[in-house]
Amino acid sequence: xxxxxxxxxxxxxxxxxxxxxxxxxxxxxxxxxxxxxxxxxxxxxxxxxxxxxxxxxxxxxxxxxxxxxxxxxxxxxxxxxxxxxxxxxxxxxxxxxxxxxxxxxxxxxxxxxxxxxxxxxxxxxxxxxxxxxxxxxxxxxxxxxxxxxxxxxxxxxxxxxxxxxxxxxxxxxxxxxxxxxxxxxxxxxxxxxxxxxxxxxxx
Numbered sequence: 075x076x077x078x079x080x081x082x083x084x085x086x087x088x089x090x091x092x093x094x095x096x097x098x099x100x101x102x103x104x105x106x107x108x109x110x111x112x113x114x115x116x117x118x119x120x121x122x123x124x125x126x127x128x129x130x131x132x133x134x135x136x137x138x139x140x141x142x143x144x145x146x147x148x149x150x151x152x153x154x155x156x157x158x159x160x161x162x163x164x165x166x167x168x169x170x171x172x173x174x175x176x177x178x179x180x181x182x183x184x185x186x187x188x189x190x191x192x193x194x195x196x197x198x199x200x201x202x203x204x205x206x207x208x209x210x211x212x213x214x215x216x217x218x219x220x221x222x223x224x225x226x227x228x229x230x231x232x233x234x235x236x237x238x239x240x241x242x243x244x245x246x247x248x249x250x251x252x253x254x255x256x257x258x259x260x261x262x263x264x265x266x267x268x269x270x271x272x273x274x275x276x277x
Contacts, residue, residue: 075269079188082210083239096269100187101259103166107196107247111174117147118176118200119189120169123155123207130155132205135225139231147180148172150201173198177239178232188209192219193257197250199236199243203228218242 076091077098078084084095123130134157137143147158148170154160157256164172173179179195181204189210192202203222204211213218219242221231235242255261 075273077266077269080210080213082213083187096271098262098265099257100261101192102190102194102197102254102257103169105166105170105173105197106171107198107250108170108174111171113175113177115146115148115172115176117143117156117158117178117180118172118195119147119149119151119158119180120172121151123149123151123153127184129184129205129223132223132225132228133180136228136232139225139229148176153178169197173200176200178235181205181208181211182228183208183211183222189214190257193250193253196246197254199247199250201239201242201246203231204244214249214253214270216243216245 075096076093077096078087079098079100081097084097087095116159119133122128133147134144134155137147144157148161148207149158150157150161150164150169152163177200179191179200179202179204181189181192183189183205184207186208187210192204192211192215195202202215204215204220204221206212207223221227
């Protein structure tokens, strides 16, 4: 059996492989929405900072257009981008707190296999900001959270979302509720078993 982690990857692989391909998502971390945690942090970035595909430069360029922008972002991951409040690699519990306490999550990547941070952000009621050339983001996010891959478009999208933040947060949570089931590790494990059993019976 051949499995991939998103329909975007399935489309890419099908160009080279003439075989049935199953989509099995990667499981999310055990994050959850905590309504008692206040949104006292504005921006969050989670992931590798020095991978050019991640386009961390778009984060910095857009923050420089926002008053005190670079002071309003928390960054966690294995690489320090040299701006914002860098937290290093954090525990799952700390990550859950960061998601719940942040208003926006940056995901400016040019491409993602799946982009689990945007899924985890939605579950916690944090609005992801993703770019239109990231096909995986377009697979999972409504247009409300998509902008063009340039700093000014990102800033404009943030300003747009700020005007109706509560409504957009509700939208994020609606998507998050669905994805919490879809990306649950038990459900994913069961799908792997189902695929294995279907192949086993054929043989």
